[in-house]
Amino acid sequence: MRPDLRALAGRPVIIGAGVAGLMVALRLAPEPVVLLSKGPLGTGSSSAFAQGGLAASLGDDDDPALHSADTLAAGDGLCDDAIAKRITRAAPSAIRDLVRLGVRFDRRAGGALALGLEAAHSRRRIVHAAGDGTGRELVRALVEAVRRAPSIVVLEGFEARRLLVEDGTVVGVLAAGRGGTASFETTRVVIATGGIGGLFAQSTNPNGCFGQGLALAARAGAELADLEFIQFHPTALAGHLRPAPLISEAVRGEGAVLVDETGRRFLVDEPGAELAPRDAVARAVWRRLAEGHQVFLDARRNPGARFDVRFPAIAAACRAAGFDPVTQLIPIRPAVHYHMGGVAVDAAGRGSVPGLWACGEAACTGLHGANRLASNSLIEAVVCASWVAESVSGAVASAGHRRRPPETLPLTPDASRVRNILSRGLGVLRNEAGLRSTIQALLPLACDGGPVSDPALIGLMIAVAAWRRQESRGAHWRTDFPERGAAQRSSLRLEEALAAARTLDAGCTPIARSA
Numbered sequence: 001m002r003p004d005l006r007a008l009a010g011r012p013v014i015i016g017a018g019v020a021g022l023m024v025a026l027r028l029a030p031e032p033v034v035l036l037s038k039g040p041l042g043t044g045s046s047s048a049f050a051q052g053g054l055a056a057s058l059g060d061d062d063d064p065a066l067h068s069a070d071t072l073a074a075g076d077g078l079c080d081d082a083i084a085k086r087i088t089r090a091a092p093s094a095i096r097d098l099v100r101l102g103v104r105f106d107r108r109a110g111g112a113l114a115l116g117l118e119a120a121h122s123r124r125r126i127v128h129a130a131g132d133g134t135g136r137e138l139v140r141a142l143v144e145a146v147r148r149a150p151s152i153v154v155l156e157g158f159e160a161r162r163l164l165v166e167d168g169t170v171v172g173v174l175a176a177g178r179g180g181t182a183s184f185e186t187t188r189v190v191i192a193t194g195g196i197g198g199l200f201a202q203s204t205n206p207n208g209c210f211g212q213g214l215a216l217a218a219r220a221g222a223e224l225a226d227l228e229f230i231q232f233h234p235t236a237l238a239g240h241l242r243p244a245p246l247i248s249e250a251v252r253g254e255g256a257v258l259v260d261e262t263g264r265r266f267l268v269d270e271p272g273a274e275l276a277p278r279d280a281v282a283r284a285v286w287r288r289l290a291e292g293h294q295v296f297l298d299a300r301r302n303p304g305a306r307f308d309v310r311f312p313a314i315a316a317a318c319r320a321a322g323f324d325p326v327t328q329l330i331p332i333r334p335a336v337h338y339h340m341g342g343v344a345v346d347a348a349g350r351g352s353v354p355g356l357w358a359c360g361e362a363a364c365t366g367l368h369g370a371n372r373l374a375s376n377s378l379i380e381a382v383v384c385a386s387w388v389a390e391s392v393s394g395a396v397a398s399a400g401h402r403r404r405p406p407e408t409l410p411l412t413p414d415a416s417r418v419r420n421i422l423s424r425g426l427g428v429l430r431n432e433a434g435l436r437s438t439i440q441a442l443l444p445l446a447c448d449g450g451p452v453s454d455p456a457l458i459g460l461m462i463a464v465a466a467w468r469r470q471e472s473r474g475a476h477w478r479t480d481f482p483e484r485g486a487a488q489r490s491s492l493r494l495e496e497a498l499a500a501a502r503t504l505d506a507g508c509t510p511i512a513r514s515a
């Protein structure tokens with residue numbers, strides 16, 4: 001039964017129920033909150049897919065300073081140093097909190113947490129669960145905790161479509177829910193809508209993660225940051241499955257190698273070979289595919305017969321797609337995996353528009369810079385959820401009364417029309433001509449006001465950010481600007497992106513902003 005929405009007026013509204021949204025709701029307890037979940041609680045999130053784990057300096061030989069240094073090195077000169085220090089310092093106690101919330105992490109024989117090693121981490125610090133089932137276990141435990149919390153009203157099947165803004169302040173959320181349009185009056189909104197992989201033809205993200213939270217924030221006038229930095233995972237299972245099953249780096253860590261159809265190990269001369277940084281491996285695979293080759297992961301010798309025990313979920317996904325990883329080569333290709341950019345937030349998770357916060361992958365805290373260190377995103381979401389909750393509960397609560405008449409609910413967004421456009425122009429390797437034609441193709445779609453409008457709008461903002469960054473750094477690689485330029489983070493507002501796009505293209509009607 002649909003609750004009386006008027007009775008919920010004034011409560012903070014959290015949009016999205018992955019790890020970030022679930023944790024913010026739990027951290028706000030006992031303050032009453034509303035948690036909007038697009039699908040049934042626990043489904044449709046990248047969080048549930050996570051295989052590797054959460055990074056935290058828990059080992060005797062480890063220290064937050066080492067974790068922070070590894071994070072900065074991966075971020076290629078663009079991380080926010082203070083944020084990296086603060087998050088890595090808070091990570092160990094966040095893991096202990098998760099244990100208290102009921103997350104069953106894998107343990108060694110003596111009972112201590114088992115710590116895994118991942119590429120570009122200088123110490124073993126990856127806390128994991130059920131082997132490669134970390135995300136599933138994390139979401140299970142957090143969903144149970146949320147269900148037990150009397151302060152959290154969970155509204156399943158509710159999709160936020162617009163933020164309501166008056167005098168430059170958020171005053172509510174307009175959503176599609178069971179029974180039609182749902183309007184929430186509140187001056188405290190947390191965007192926790194995850195990543196943008198759903199905008200691309202090949203992605204490891206669930207389809208529902210297509211940057212909707214970024215569109216909500218951008219239309220409300222908020223600043224977005226570092227949008228051009230998109231991490232491609234080099235080894236997603238090739239084919240037409242959406243989302244593309246991910247074959248974790250840990251498989252290469254156990255000795256699997258990358259070969260082309262001739263059996264040649266084309267990465268063998270790269271420093272680090274198959275365990276080179278994620279962006280370097282993604283570029284090498286992308287180039288090989290662009291040259292007309294096929295690329296495979298060969299796990300037959302290593303991990304070989306141990307594959308099923310060490311990576312049960314990955315083995316099952318490969319077999320479901322028709323490949324036995326123990327006896328056959330696995331066809332792979334890079335796929336969009338993680339967005340370093342997002343809603344620009346301060347250390348408390350506040351966006352640039354009053355009443356707006358963001359947490360998790362939808363937020364850009366500055367932790368990841370130009371490239372995310374593996375397993376740093378879930379821990380960022382868990383740690384930052386506390387700071388967001390503290391800030392939200394300290395803000396003045398108000399029902400956010402609107403003077404204007406209610407807005408009409410925008411149509412159900414549809415990202416399918418932009419996927420090929422974005423995949424062509426915003427791949428692993430980018431250049432002026434590709435970005436220019438991506439912007440020209442997306443501008444009329446972003447302005448058309450129909451179902452494609454929001455996905456096209458975010459694609460357009462990403463393309464403009466990538467077009468403006470005339471250098472190669474981290475996950476952003478311009479074949480026409482292969483050198484590094486000045487180390488500067490980027491920020492973009494909707495009007496600015498549209499103005500830049502219009503310099504390349506004329507003839508677009510004004511775009512709808514939150515009113």
Ligand SMILES: Cc1cc2nc3c(=O)[nH]c(=O)nc-3n(C[C@H](O)[C@H](O)[C@H](O)COP(=O)(O)OP(=O)(O)OC[C@H]3O[C@@H](n4cnc5c(N)ncnc54)[C@H](O)[C@@H]3O)c2cc1C
Pocket residue numbers: 015016017018019020021036037038039043044045046047048049050051052053054055134135158159160161192193194195204205206208209210212213246337338359360361362374375376377378379381
């Ligand atoms: C295959 C895979 C493996 C990964 N492995 C790891 C790992 O080992 N370690 C690590 O640290 N990170 C990993 N990541 C990244 C990590 O999982 C994500 O960055 C993190 O889970 C994001 O959490 P989130 O809560 O911000 O977003 P999500 O978990 O994606 O949750 C966002 C939710 O918001 C919902 N939503 C979107 N728009 C709306 C709307 N308008 N209204 C209502 N709801 C909405 C979505 O449907 C979704 O359910 C992995 C990602 C993938 C895809």
